[in-house]
Amino acid sequence: MTTPLLEIVDLHAEADGKPILKGVSLSIGHGEVHALMGPNGAGKSTLASVLMASPAYQVTSGSIRFNGEDITAWPTDVRAKAGMFLAFQYPEAIGGVSVIQFLRQAVQARRGLEELSVLEVRLEMGEWMERLRMDPAFAERHLNEGFSGGERKRNEILQMALLEPALAILDETDSGLDIDALTIVADGVKTVRAQRPDLGVLVVTHYQKLLAELAPDHVHLLIDGRVVESGGPELAETIEAEGYERWRP
Numbered sequence: 223m224t225t226p227l228l229e230i231v232d233l234h235a236e237a238d239g240k241p242i243l244k245g246v247s248l249s250i251g252h253g254e255v256h257a258l259m260g261p262n263g264a265g266k267s268t269l270a271s272v273l274m275a276s277p278a279y280q281v282t283s284g285s286i287r288f289n290g291e292d293i294t295a296w297p298t299d300v301r302a303k304a305g306m307f308l309a310f311q312y313p314e315a316i317g318g319v320s321v322i323q324f325l326r327q328a329v330q331a332r333r334g335l336e337e338l339s340v341l342e343v344r345l346e347m348g349e350w351m352e353r354l355r356m357d358p359a360f361a362e363r364h365l366n367e368g369f370s371g372g373e374r375k376r377n378e379i380l381q382m383a384l385l386e387p388a389l390a391i392l393d394e395t396d397s398g399l400d401i402d403a404l405t406i407v408a409d410g411v412k413t414v415r416a417q418r419p420d421l422g423v424l425v426v427t428h429y430q431k432l433l434a435e436l437a438p439d440h441v442h443l444l445i446d447g448r449v450v451e452s453g454g455p456e457l458a459e460t461i462e463a464e465g466y467e468r469w470r471p
């Protein structure tokens with residue numbers, strides 16, 4: 223058996239003393255796409271945040287292994303450098319920074335470089351924008367210029383493409399995505415995976431359209447802080463048809 227890309231074992235986590243994750247176990251292999259579904263408040267976003275070591279949450283027991291290494295105690299920046307990616311939700315207040323400036327910083331940090339030339343980023347970014355069929359003018363847009371949902375998704379997909387993570391965690395639950403934004407995410411993930419088939423993806427979503435497009439290898443259902451069922455794409459269809467009632471505690 224090969225070492226999984228990500229292995230979460232009986233993970234418990236809380237925020238301010240309130241238990242949220244109550245024993246999450248799941249394993250993602252290299253190149254696999256996993257979908258995490260579950261009702262509002264189940265702990266899906268918390269799991270995504272805990273996977274990136276958000277300081278808002280405390281892991282109380284269990285472990286997270288990434289490429290065979292126990293990373294449970296690793297801080298966010300070390301996890302990111304090791305190849306874990308969580309689409310960064312930049313604060314609305316970020317001022318005067320263009321998409322390309324922002325991505326240059328992110329790529330520098332990921333590759334551990336002091337300085338990455340603007341030209342180099344421009345070239346790499348240009349190639350990806352072409353593959354992703356994005357308007358080149360998007361690179362010059364400013365992050366604080368009131369991005370639409372679709373533009374935020376473009377920025378995230380570009381980050382994912384340029385940062386070359388081994389595992390991408392995408393939380394698409396409650397962001398009120400319209401069809402355009404969903405298409406950007408689905409096409410983006412497919413395009414990046416076509417170039418980098420080893421990329422593992424954990425997508426948090428209840429959007430059937432996104433699931434249909436991405437065709438996840440595995441679907442997990444999180445209820446009240448526990449994975450209560452894992453299966454293939456048919457699990458997403460059952461949930462779509464029947465809702466979450468059957469699994470509620």
Ligand SMILES: Nc1ncnc2c1ncn2[C@@H]1O[C@H](COP(=O)(O)OP(=O)(O)O)[C@@H](O)[C@H]1O
Pocket residue numbers: 237238240242260261262263264265266267268269278395
């Ligand atoms: N930082 C926090 N502090 C306190 N409670 C939190 C925090 N983050 C999440 N929660 C609570 O944990 C539960 C799960 O939240 P969340 O992970 O956002 O669920 P989901 O993404 O599945 O809708 C909710 O009851 C939420 O209110």
Ligand SMILES: [Mg+2]
Pocket residue numbers: 266267268395396
């Ligand atoms: Mg959420």
